[in-house]
Amino acid sequence: MPKLDISVQDEQKAFEADVAAIEKQWSSARQSHLKRPYTPQTIAALRTSIPAPSNASSIQAVKLWNQLHAHNKAGTCELTFGTTDPVAVSQMAKHQQTVYVSGALCGFSEVALPGMDHADYPWDTVPKVVSKIFKSQLWHDQRQRQYRLRNPIEEREKLENWDYLAPIVADGDMGFGSLTSTMKMAREFVDAGVAMIHIDDLAIGMKKFTIGQGRTIVPTQEYLDRLTAVRMQFDVMGAETLLLCRCDTDHSEFITSVVDERDHEYVQGATKKVEPLQKCLQAAQAEGKDLKAARNEWKAKAGIATFDQAVEAVASADELKTYKAELSKQKFTSLSTRREIAAKTVKQDVFFDWELPRSAMGQYMFDSNVKAIVERALAAAPLGDVTWARMDSPNWNDIVEFHAEVRKVYPDRLFAFGYTGDFNFAKAGFSDEQVKSLHLDLAKLGVVWQVQPIWSLQGLNMVTEEFAKMWSEQGIAGYLKSVQGPALAKEPMTDGFEKLSYCGGYLADAFFETVAGEPIVEKGKAGNFSRH
Template identity: 50%
Template sequence: MSLKWANTRKEIEAFEAEVTSIEAWWQTDRQKHIARPYSARSIAALRNIGFKQEYASSTQGRKLWRILNEHNAKGTYELTFGTTEPLIAKEMAQAMQTVYVSGALYLVPSVVKRIFNTQLFHDQRQTQLRMRYDEADRDSLECIDYMLPIVADCDMGFGTLTGCMKTVRSFVESGVAMIHIDDLAMGLKKFTNGEGRTIIPMCEYLDRLKTVRMTFDIMGADTMLLCRCDSDNAEFISSVLDPRDHPYVLGATKSVQSFVAAINAGKESGKAYLAVKEDWKTTAGLKTFDEAVKAVATDEQYRQYVAEVANQVVALPQRRTIARNATGQVVFFDWELPRTPHGQYMWQWSMQQVIDRAVLAAPLGDVTWSRQDKPNKKDMHDFHMGVRAVYPDRLFAFGFIGAYDFSKGGYSPDELQTFHSDIAREYGIVWQVQPIWATQGLSLHARQFARAFVQEGMAGYMRDVARPAIESMHTDKYGKPTARGGYLADAFFDVVAGREITSEK
C-alpha cells in the first residue's frame, strides 16, 4: 500500500494551501458576486487535494461571462436558438456567439458533449488548415470561432441533492458553459391538460441552486449558473413547507367538500375535469389568507392586520393569530381542501412573488431568467426593474416560445422590430433564446424538404439544396472545400510520416 501523505503535517499544509487557493478564486472578477452559504474549508474538504483537474467547462464559462458582460456594458445582446444537432451547431458559428441545448434531461449532457467535440474538431481542422498557408494567403481562408459557449437546460436537476450533483457533474464534464435550473416540481411538469405549472417551495429551490454552486466549487469550475424562475403564472405549489410562500397559497373560505371529492363525483357524473375545477373554486370561495381577512374585516381592522404582517416573513399560524386579534373573530381558511389528487396546493401567483423569488435566488447564480410564455409590456417591465432595484447590474436571460402573438402583449409591429435591442438596453436582457427551434424549426424544414423532394426529386434537390450549398462553401485557393475533414486526415498522415504541415516562414 502506498501512502498519499508522508505525514499529517504534509496533509495539513496541502489542505491549508487548498483553502487559500479557493478563497483567492472566490475573489476573482468571475466569482466575487456569488454569496455562498458555506466556507472554503468545507469545499476544500470535499476536493481531491493533490489531484487537480482542469475542465473545458471553466474556459467556456469564463468566455461566456466576458461575452455577456460586454453586451451588458454596451446595452446589446446575444440572440440564439436551440439545437441538439452538432452539424447545426457548427453552422451557427457563422452568425452567433452561443449555442442552446435543451430536451430530455437524461440526454442533454451527452448531447452537449457531442456538440462540444464537434466544435473541437472544426477548431482543430481550421487551425491546421490555416497553418499550411503563409500569412498573405490566410486572409482568404475561414477564421471562425467555432468554440461557441454552450448553454444547456438542466431542468429541475432531478430534485434530490445527490441527483442534482451527478447531473451537474455530467454537464461540467461535457464542456458546457452555463446551465439553467428552475423551480418546477419533479414529476409534475405538465402543460397539456389546461393547467398551469407546479412550483416547489422557495427553500427547496434555493437548495437546488446551492447544490449546483457547491458542485461547481468542488470541481473548481467557472461554469455559469442561470437561475430560472417558473413561478410566473404558476397554478400550484408542491408543499407549504416555507413560510415565505404562505401569502400566496390559496385556501377555501367556505366549508365545502374537498377538491378531490368533487373530482371523484365529477367522474361518476361524466363532468369534465376543468369544469369541475372551476365550479369547485367558485363554490369554495378560493382566496389567499390575506384576501380572506380582507373579506371579513373592516377597513380599519384590515389596515391593522396589514401593518403587522407587511415586509416580513409571517407563517400562516401567526397570520391567523394576528387576524383574530385585529378582527375579533376566527377567519375560516383551509388550504388542505383545495389540494389536488397529486397533493399539490393551489397557488395565487403575483409579479411581486416572482420578483421575490428571483431576488432570493440571485446571489447564488450569475444570470436570472423569469419564464414568461406570454410576455406583456407591464410584466416585462415590472419583473426586470423589480430585480434591478436590488441588483442594478444583474444579467438577465429570456426565452421566446414559438406560438405567442406579441401583438396580444401590447407590442406594435414597429416595437417588435426593435424588441430585442430594447429589452437589452432597458433591462439588461443580454442572452435571448428561441428554445424550440430544435423541434419547431427543424421539423418544419424537414417536412418542407420531404414534400418537395417527393415532387421534384434530384432536379429540385440540385436547385434548392446542392447548388446553393456548393456556392456558399468555403474553399481554399485550389478550390478544395475547407470545412470537411480531408485536410485534417491528410495532416495526421503527414505528421506520422515526419512531413511538416505548416508553411515555411
Template identity: 35%
Template structure:
C-alpha cells in the same frame, strides 16, 4: 521511507515510535497543505468572477471534499468556456447590449451558428432533447422532464466535441490556407430542467454538465414528476427553499471541481398554479385556500367517486363544480372579503410594518393570522388551504409577477443569472421585473426566453418593435436572450419544404431548394466532405505516414467528387 525489514529489526517498540513519528509528520504536512488549499479557494472566491456570489459554506468545506487529487491537477475545458462566457455576459450587461442566440439540435446547426460573429453563444434545449433524441431510452415525448437525466449532458457532449473538431479544422486552415478563423468554440448554455432529483442528483447532473462541456446551465423551480414545459399547464413548483438548495448544490459541486461554470436560476412561478409543499413561509402569501366552512375536501370526494366506479366524465364534472363553488383565494384576499374596508387597510399596514421590523419581504400564514386577529379581535377569518389540495397533495398557488419577483430576489445572490419565464413577450412586464430585481441587486444579469410558443404575430408588435424587441430588452438588463427551439423549427420548415417539392419535382427541387441556395448564400455544407473535416484528417495522416500517403488521401485525385464545385 523505511523498509519493512529495517522496521522489523528495530523491534516492536521502535516500530510503534517510528510509525507515530511518520504519522505526526504526515499530519503536519497535511495541515499545512490543507491551509494552503483553503487559502487558494478563498483567493479564488475573491476574484471578479465571484464577487456577487453568496455561498452558505466555507472554503474548508470545499477542500475537504475534493480528495487527495485536488482540483489543480484536473482541467475541465468547460471552465475555460465559462470564463469566456462570463466576460461576454459582463460586457453585454455594462453596455446594455444583447447576447442573443438560437437553440441548436445538432453539430450542423452549431457550425452554421458559429459563422455568425454577432451570435456569440449556443443553447441546448431540454425540450428539443425530449422531442428529438432521448438518450438510452429513445422514447421521444413532450417536455415533462421524464427522460434519463444524462440526456441533455450527452447532447452537450455531442455538440462540444463537434465544436472542438471544427475548431481544429479551422485552426489548420488558418495556418495552411491563410483562411479567416471561425470561432467554433461558442460557450454552450444548457437546460438542466429541474435537476431531476434531490441535492445529490443535482450535484451529479452539474458534474456531468461540467465534464461534458457546458459553460452554463439553467435550473427551474419545478418539481421532479410535476415538471412541465413552462408554456404548458399543470406545472408544480417546489418551495423556495428547495430550489435554493439546488443552486447551492450546483455551486458546491463546481467549487469541488474547481470550475467557473455559471448557474442560471429560472423561475416558472409567473405561470404556475400548483406548489408541492407549504413548508417555506416565503411562499405562504401565494398559497390559495377556500373560505367556506364545513366543506368536504375535494380529495375525499374524489376517493368516494372512484370507489363507486364513477365515470371519468362524472368525476370531471364534479371537480369543476367543487372548484366553482369554492373560490380559491390567498389569505390576504380572504381578509379583504371578511373584514371591513378600514380593517383591511389596517391589516395591510400592520403587515408592512412587521416586514419592516423583521427586515424581510414576507410573513408566514401564522403571522398573517395573528395580524388579522389583532386588527379585528371579534372576527375570525376563515381560510383553509388544505381542502382544495390536489389528489397528489399539491397546494393551489397564485402565480404571477409578484411571486416571480419574490422568488428571484431569494435566488439572485446564489446564481450568476436570473431567468424569468413568461406567458407572452411583454416589454412592460420585463421592465417591471428588471427594476424590482435591480433595486436590490443592481449587478444581477437577466435571461429571457424568446419562445416559439408565443404567437409573435398576434402580440401587437409593429415591424419596427418586433425588430428592436431584443435590443429593448437588453436595455433593461436582459443580457442573455434565446429562441430556445429555433433549431427544431427551422429543421422542420426547411425539410418539409424540400420533401413536399421533391415528391413531384424530383432533383429539380433538391437543386433549387438546397444546392443552388447553398451556393448563393455561401453555405459551407455545399462541400460537405470538406465541412466534415476530411482535409483535416488527411493532414493528420500525412504526419502519421511521413508524407507518403499522397496517393491514398481522401481529398485528392479524381475520386474526390467535390472538385466539381
C-alpha cells in the same frame, strides 16, 4: 493497500494552500458577487487529491461571462436558439455567440422513448448532448486552425476564420432527483465542457409543459438547496462554470408543500366551508361528469383566495389598513402569524382552509404573481450568475416590473429570457414595431442572453418538409437547382461534403502526412505550404 507516506504537517500545509487558492478564486472579479452558505475550508475538505478536470468548462464560462458583460455595457444582447445537432451548431458559429441545448429538444431527439417536455428522460441525457456538441466544436476549431496554418501567412486574411467554440448553455431542468443526483448531473455538465447551466424551481415528476392546468413548483428553500448543490459541485471541481437561476413560478398553479413560510402569502385556500376538492372530483368521476368543469365549479363555490385576499373580503377599510400595517413590520409572515394579526385587527372571522383544495397528489393551490417571482429571484441571486424568470405570456408590464424590482437590489444583475413558441404578441397588445424592437428593449433591462429554445422543432421541421416536398416532386433536377447549384456557386462555398476545408479533408491529410513524417508547415515558420 500501501500507506500514504506524508506527514500530517505536510497534509495540513497542502490543505491550507488549497483553502488559500479557493479564497482567491472566490474574491476574483468573476466570482466576488456570489455568496455561499459554506466556507472555503469545507470545499477544500470535499475535494479529491487529484484536481477534477474543469479547464474546458471554466474557459468557456469565463468567455461567456465576458460576452454577457460586454452586452450589458453596450445595451445589446445575444440572440441564440436551441438545437441538439452539431452540424447546425457549426453554422450557428457565423451568427451566434452561444449555443443552447434544450431539455425539451433532447427529450424529442436524443432518447430511446421520445416525449413531451416533462423532464422524464435520464438525468445524463442533456450532458451527453453537450459533450457531443462540444467535441464537434473542438473538431471544427482544429480543422480550421490546421487549414489556415498550412496556407501562406499572406493568404490567411482571405480565409474563413470562425469562432467555432461558442459557449454552450444547457438545460439542467430541476436537478433530476435528490441533491446528490443534482450534483452528479452538474459534474457531468462540467466534464462535458458546458459554459452555463440553468436550474429551475419546478417539482420533480410534476413538470407539465402542456396545455391545461398542472404546473407545480417546490418551496423556496428546496429551490435554493438545488442551486446550492450545483454551486457546491462547481466549487469542489474548482470550476468557473456559470449558474443560471431560472424561476418557473409564473403561471404555476400548485406548490408541493407549505413548509416554507416565505411561500405562505401566495398559497390559496377555500374561504367557504365546502367539501374537499378531491371528494367532489371523485363524485364527478363516478357520475361521468367532465372533471375540469367540476373542478372550476368547485373553485368558484369554495371562493379560492389567499389568506390576505380572504381578510380583504371581510375587513372594513380601516381594519384592512391596520392588518397590512402589522404585516409590513416583518419581511415574511407565516399563515399562523397572519391569523393572529387578523384576529386582533379584524372583527369578523376569516375562514381560510388551504387543505380543502389540495390535489390528488397533495399539492396546494398557488397564486402566481410578479411579487412572488421577484422574491424567489432575489433569494436565489447570491448563488448564481444570471437570473431567468420564465414567463408564459409576453406581458410587458410584468416583464418590466420583474427586471426593475430585481435590479433595485442587484443593480448589475444579468438576465436571460426565453421566447416560447406560443407567445401571442398581438393579444398581449404589441404592435409589429414593438415586436421588432423587443429584443433591444429587453436588453435595456439587462436581459443580455435571449433564446428561442425549440427552433430545431418548428424551424427545422418546416425547412425539411419544404425540401422533402420539392425532392419528391422534382428529384435530382430540383436538388441541383435549389440546393447544390446555389451552394457551390456561393462565395465562399456553402459548407458541405464538397468543401474540403469544412468537411475535414485537409485535416485528414495532415494526419496521414504527420504519420508519414512529412511536415505540414515549414519548420520554424508556419504557413509556407499552399493548399492541396
